[in-house]
Amino acid sequence: MTSTNAIQVKGLKKNYNGFPAVHNLEFTVREGEIFSLLGPNGAGKSTTISMLSCLLPPSGGDALIAGHSITRASGSVKRTIGVVPQEIALYDDLSAHQNLVFWGRMYGLRGSRLSRRVDEVLDLTGLADRRHDRAGLYSGGMQRRLNIGIALLHEPRIVIFDEPTVGIDPQSRRRILDGVKEINARGVTVLYTTHYMEEAQELSHRIAIMDHGRLIAQGTHNELMRMVGGLHRITLTLSRKPAGLLALWRMLAGVHSVSEEGERVRLLVQDSTRVLPTLFESAAREETHITGMDIQEPDLEAVFLHLTGKALRD
Amino acid sequence: MRILYLAMKDLSQIIRQKKSALFLLILPVLFTGLLGAVFTRNGQEDPRLPVALAMRDAGALGAYYETLLGYSDTIHPTAPGQTDAASLEQLVRSQKAAAAVIIPEGFSRQTLAGESPRLTVIVDRNAPAGQAADRAIQLAATRLLGAVQTARLGAEAHGPFGSEAARQEYLLASLADAVRAWRDPLVRVTARPAGTGNAAADGFAQASPGMMVFFATIGMITPGYLLLAERRSRTLARMLTTDIRRAEIIAGHTLAMFVAGFLQVILLTLFGQAAFGLDYWRDPAALLLMAGVLALWSAAFGLLIGTLARDENQVVLLVMGATLVFGFVGGAFFPLDLAGAAYAAVGRMMPSAWAIRGFQDIILRAAGWKTVTGPAAILVLYALAFYALAVLRFQSDAAR
Ligand SMILES: Nc1ncnc2c1ncn2[C@@H]1O[C@H](COP(=O)(O)OP(=O)(O)O)[C@@H](O)[C@H]1O
Numbered sequence: 001m002t003s004t005n006a007i008q009v010k011g012l013k014k015n016y017n018g019f020p021a022v023h024n025l026e027f028t029v030r031e032g033e034i035f036s037l038l039g040p041n042g043a044g045k046s047t048t049i050s051m052l053s054c055l056l057p058p059s060g061g062d063a064l065i066a067g068h069s070i071t072r073a074s075g076s077v078k079r080t081i082g083v084v085p086q087e088i089a090l091y092d093d094l095s096a097h098q099n100l101v102f103w104g105r106m107y108g109l110r111g112s113r114l115s116r117r118v119d120e121v122l123d124l125t126g127l128a129d130r131r132h133d134r135a136g137l138y139s140g141g142m143q144r145r146l147n148i149g150i151a152l153l154h155e156p157r158i159v160i161f162d163e164p165t166v167g168i169d170p171q172s173r174r175r176i177l178d179g180v181k182e183i184n185a186r187g188v189t190v191l192y193t194t195h196y197m198e199e200a201q202e203l204s205h206r207i208a209i210m211d212h213g214r215l216i217a218q219g220t221h222n223e224l225m226r227m228v229g230g231l232h233r234i235t236l237t238l239s240r241k242p243a244g245l246l247a248l249w250r251m252l253a254g255v256h257s258v259s260e261e262g263e264r265v266r267l268l269v270q271d272s273t274r275v276l277p278t279l280f281e282s283a284a285r286e287e288t289h290i291t292g293m294d295i296q297e298p299d300l301e302a303v304f305l306h307l308t309g310k311a312l313r314d
Numbered sequence: 315m316r317i318l319y320l321a322m323k324d325l326s327q328i329i330r331q332k333k334s335a336l337f338l339l340i341l342p343v344l345f346t347g348l349l350g351a352v353f354t355r356n357g358q359e360d361p362r363l364p365v366a367l368a369m370r371d372a373g374a375l376g377a378y379y380e381t382l383l384g385y386s387d388t389i390h391p392t393a394p395g396q397t398d399a400a401s402l403e404q405l406v407r408s409q410k411a412a413a414a415v416i417i418p419e420g421f422s423r424q425t426l427a428g429e430s431p432r433l434t435v436i437v438d439r440n441a442p443a444g445q446a447a448d449r450a451i452q453l454a455a456t457r458l459l460g461a462v463q464t465a466r467l468g469a470e471a472h473g474p475f476g477s478e479a480a481r482q483e484y485l486l487a488s489l490a491d492a493v494r495a496w497r498d499p500l501v502r503v504t505a506r507p508a509g510t511g512n513a514a515a516d517g518f519a520q521a522s523p524g525m526m527v528f529f530a531t532i533g534m535i536t537p538g539y540l541l542l543a544e545r546r547s548r549t550l551a552r553m554l555t556t557d558i559r560r561a562e563i564i565a566g567h568t569l570a571m572f573v574a575g576f577l578q579v580i581l582l583t584l585f586g587q588a589a590f591g592l593d594y595w596r597d598p599a600a601l602l603l604m605a606g607v608l609a610l611w612s613a614a615f616g617l618l619i620g621t622l623a624r625d626e627n628q629v630v631l632l633v634m635g636a637t638l639v640f641g642f643v644g645g646a647f648f649p650l651d652l653a654g655a656a657y658a659a660v661g662r663m664m665p666s667a668w669a670i671r672g673f674q675d676i677i678l679r680a681a682g683w684k685t686v687t688g689p690a691a692i693l694v695l696y697a698l699a700f701y702a703l704a705v706l707r708f709q710s711d712a713a714r
Pocket residue numbers: 016021039040041042043044045046047048714
């Protein structure tokens with residue numbers, strides 16, 4: 001890959017009165033990707049985001065954002081990024097439109113560019129027909145969307161999301177996740193923090209797992225899965241069990257083991273999507289029906305469990 | 315530019331809050347009306363000090379003297395039941411009259427003849443009211459004698475008269491002119507007593523500036539609350555993720571508070587002028603200067619409250635607590651002259667006392683802008699002190 005780095009974090013540290021909230025963080029976000037920081041509450045995600053958005057001076061280390069140092073060129077950093085804070089940060093006595101106009105001005109937008117961007121963001125967030133209602137009257141999901149929309153007004157190249165889906169209904173969450181993908185598809189680099197492994201898994205090109213202020217693992221989803229063996233568990237229920245069929249399956253590439261468990265057959269495979277069609281085809285040739293199937297993918301939960309000995313959400 | 319947009323946003327939020335109109339305008343108007351009425355006591359009654367006048371002269375000059383006494387802002391002549399010296403003395407001693415004056419028989423004749431007859435003045439010179447009355451009595455006498463002198467000089471210049479009657483007639487005519495002129499003098503000398511009594515003379519001259527200053531800080535409840543809300547809702551943190559500088563944020567909020575406070579003072583002075591005839595706007599430069607520094611001080615105060623308070627209740631508590639101290643100690647509810655010496659001495663150090671003094675200089679003493687630069691400068695110093703504290707507090711808070 002020849003892509004350049006959007007964010008390069010170099011030994012970033014933050015102590016709160018001696019308590020190390022973030023410790024020697026090292027990671028790199030490439031231009032154009034969605035990079036997730038995954039970790040339980042208190043892992044230090046928000047502290048990291050605050051340092052990257054120049055709200056909080058680091059206790060040590062540095063980070064480059066589009067090549068600008070957060071400690072020495074905060075002005076350039078701030079102009080490059082859009083930050084979606086974890087808390088809903090808007091004026092709830094003003095309407096969505098008034099909020100967007102105000103924040104657009106704070107980002108330095110004026111005149112026709114301002115009104116064009118306000119309209120675009122209202123469309124993007126689906127708030128266009130409620131634009132003149134007070135933001136305080138919106139549902140939690142709508143407020144979250146407006147909270148995100150504000151950070152996109154000035155068309156930043158890099159957008160940092162801090163747990164944007166906390167405490168909202170599944171429908172709004174779906175909308176937000178799709179929105180993040182859409183923004184990324186337009187070429188925006190995304191740094192996304194969450195404590196939901198499904199979100200990190202669905203969105204990210206690469207993931208860093210954080211706990212107690214430290215990065216404990218990072219890589220693509222597949223790379224992380226390999227840490228826990230990366231084997232899918234497939235459990236099949238068959239109409240009958242011809243001996244030749246099971247023997248054939250044991251010889252397939254990507255299949256690690258085949259075992260009989262009463263009515264069922266359990267296979268450990270490297271990649272279920274690649275193996276499954278072959279399993280179905282060969283069963284059909286032996287005139288055997290697969291009447292039930294259960295696939296267990298290894299997940300980030302398992303990785304976290306593997307690395308820390310505790311569950312991600314507790 | 316961003317400072318301006320930030321201030322505009324703040325102002326539109328301030329206007330949206332129903333409380334703003336209440337604290338900035340409605341309550342001060344109500345309180346001024348109530349308090350002013352209390353201090354004026356009885357609208358019908360003459361607020362000036364009563365001076366018993368025993369008239370033993372039958373001529374014109376005695377009457378002119380009574381007229382001149384009546385023009386005074388400080389005293390008004392009354393006719394006592396008994397005019398013997400002992401009764402008059404009793405009146406003064408019992409404080410039913412601030413002083414008594416006996417105009418002797420033949421006062422007119424002797425004066426016109428160029429002699430100087432003696433007025434008898436009975437007064438307690440140890441009482442502030444007595445001193446004030448005494449000064450007013452002397453002033454009227456000086457004016458009368460001055461008028462007589464002028465008339466005689468005029469008569470001399472006029473040349474010989476056909477008869478003594480014609481001369482007398484001429485003298486009296488020019489005297490009448492001179493006395494009438496004192497009714498609306500070019501230069502007004504007002505003798506204000508240093509003690510009690512005068513505050514009651516115009517309750518609204520106390521209540522209007524007093525309540526204006528009192529509500530200048532109370533008016534900061536909504537702006538202070540909005541600043542607190544901004545800190546708490548993390549909109550302030552969000553603002554700091556744009557490349558606006560902290561100084562610009564502070565300036566924007568201060569500007570909004572200043573504009574709100576300034577408009578409040580302007581509206582309240584216009585109201586005071588229209589409703590109570592207080593001449594705030596005689597010298598617009600003086601008024602604008604005082605309005606500006608009062609708004610500056612209250613804006614700095616609002617900024618300090620907004621950065622200190624941790625929740626909504628604290629905003630109200632801090633504003634009300636400080637305002638009550640400024641108000642009661644600083645003389646917003648009653649003139650500091652009425653208070654004990656120690657109380658008044660402490661009170662006169664309050665920024666509120668200086669603000670009230672500046673506005674009273676304007677409405678009571680027709681002060682121009684140069685005269686109010688003193689009180690204005692002290693208010694600016696207080697504003698700077700509050701502002702510095704607020705900025706320190708804001709810097710450490712925003713770095714959280
Ligand atoms: N202002 C602060 N002062 C002291 N400790 C803090 C402060 N902010 C966060 N912390 C602590 O730092 C740790 C990391 O917090 P945070 O970055 O908010 O984690 P996350 O966003 O991953 O939930 C937590 O233990 C939290 O209690």
